[in-house]
Amino acid sequence: MKIKSQIGSYFSVLLLSFALFSCQKEESADQPPQAQQLENFIDKAKASEIASEFTFDVKAKNSNETTYLKKEVAEVSSINDEEENTVFYIINYKDGGFVILAADNRSIPVLAYSDSETFDLKAESYPSGLVNWLASTKESIKYVRENNIEQNIETKLS
Secondary structure, three states: OHHHHHHHHHHHHHHHHHHHHHOOOOHHHHOOOHHHHHHHEOOHHHHHHHHHOOEEEEEOOOOOOEEEEEOOEEEEEEEEOOOOOEEEEEEEEOOOOEEEEEOEOOOOOEEEEEOOOOOOOOHHHOOHHHHHHHHHHHHHHHHHHHOOOOOOHHHHHO
């Protein structure tokens, strides 16, 4: 009788342990490893460095000649997702122009740019199409991170 009760106790503990462990969330399946995130993350200083190397085409008014101009970065603004992770940067230049750069090197690096306009950072003035594009872009970069998508050859060459 004593042996049956011990076997029953062991079986109950084993069954309870199995039930508890099977309900736990697996961190590695739901989130990319931290090292992978850091390896692919573009920080604010690197984004500013990249933006300062851009060249813009400037066409002379009375000529067909094009010259190439580097512009000085005026400000770099981090755009974060709901978890406060930077997903992209909006970089405005001193004499006009902006570039939006992804904060993850597995994404398309240049998301948008203008060689003459500045990007207003006041979201309440954005048209609905821009609001939708910004939200969609955030989700795309989050998807790349959450699913640990590898950098493809086209992105590496950009």
